[in-house]
Amino acid sequence: NAGVTQTPKFQVLKTGQSMTLQCAQDMNHNSMYWYRQDPGMGLRLIYYSASEGTTDKGEVPNGYNVSRLNKREFSLRLESAAPSQTSVYFCASSIGTSGTETQYFGPGTRLTVT
Amino acid sequence: GQQVMQIPQYQHVQEGEDFTTYCNSSTTLSNIQWYKQRPGGHPVFLIQLVKSGEVKKQKRLTFQFGEAKKNSSLHITATQTTDVGTYFCAGITGQGAQKLVFGQGTRLTINP
Numbered sequence: 048n049a050g051v052t053q054t055p056k057f058q059v060l061k062t063g064q065s066m067t068l069q070c071a072q073d074m075n076h077n078s079m080y081w082y083r084q085d086p087g088m089g090l091r092l093i094y095y096s097a098s099e100g101t102t103d104k105g106e107v108p109n110g111y112n113v114s115r116l117n118k119r120e121f122s123l124r125l126e127s128a129a130p131s132q133t134s135v136y137f138c139a140s141s142i143g144t145s146g147t148e149t150q151y152f153g154p155g156t157r158l159t160v161t
Numbered sequence: 162g163q164q165v166m167q168i169p170q171y172q173h174v175q176e177g178e179d180f181t182t183y184c185n186s187s188t189t190l191s192n193i194q195w196y197k198q199r200p201g202g203h204p205v206f207l208i209q210l211v212k213s214g215e216v217k218k219q220k221r222l223t224f225q226f227g228e229a230k231k232n233s234s235l236h237i238t239a240t241q242t243t244d245v246g247t248y249f250c251a252g253i254t255g256q257g258a259q260k261l262v263f264g265q266g267t268r269l270t271i272n273p
Contacts, residue, residue, distance in 0.1 A: 082263075089171060089249060089265040090204065137203060146260045147192065147253045149194065152203040 051153035060128040068123040070138030079121035083134040180237040181268035184250035185254030
């Protein structure tokens with residue numbers, strides 16, 4: 048039981064390049080989330096998905112797109128990376144659909160945009 | 162939107178000293194959760210508080226939820242080097258689309 052897994056662990060992009068961050072969970076959770084973590088800013092919600100087939104914007108969605116591929120997988124895409132998107136990205140999941148349950152986090156992806 | 166403010170941002174203590182971090186919300190919270198993130202790691206759930214005035218303990222950690230459900234605190238007694246990390250509170254307003262809103266975190270460092 049791996050919990051929440053994320054790939055890649057590290058990535059360096061040039062401005063304007065695109066990439067997709069992958070996230071998968073094997074806990075049969077309904078909700079999945081993408082956060083970014085910047086120094087002094089805590090965790091800010093980018094997008095979330097309360098169930099398969101649904102996605103909603105969080106606090107900082109601009110510059111990102113998401114896909115809930117199936118119940119297990121939730122990907123985050125940067126279409127044209129910018130230096131302001133340099134951050135640590137965490138995927139998380141929770142069992143219910145209300146968004147209020149305990150969240151289980153993946154190990155994170157450290158992204159640098161030059 | 163809803164904000165959850167957490168203070169202090171940083172705290173450095175000598176091993177054995179106590180530590181407290183505070184979390185305040187501009188709106189009433191339906192519940193509050195606490196997470197710990199070790200350096201280089203990911204947030205890990207510690208506890209959830211739901212009731213007004215609730216106090217819960219986990220060994221040397223004491224969590225409180227205010228009577229008005231607008232504030233919360235985490236107190237660590239006699240810190241140990243294993244307590245190093247960043248502690249986050251996360252609140253839910255219970256209004257409209259419910260999502261956890263995380264505080265900025267308190268980074269705890271300890272001098273052994």
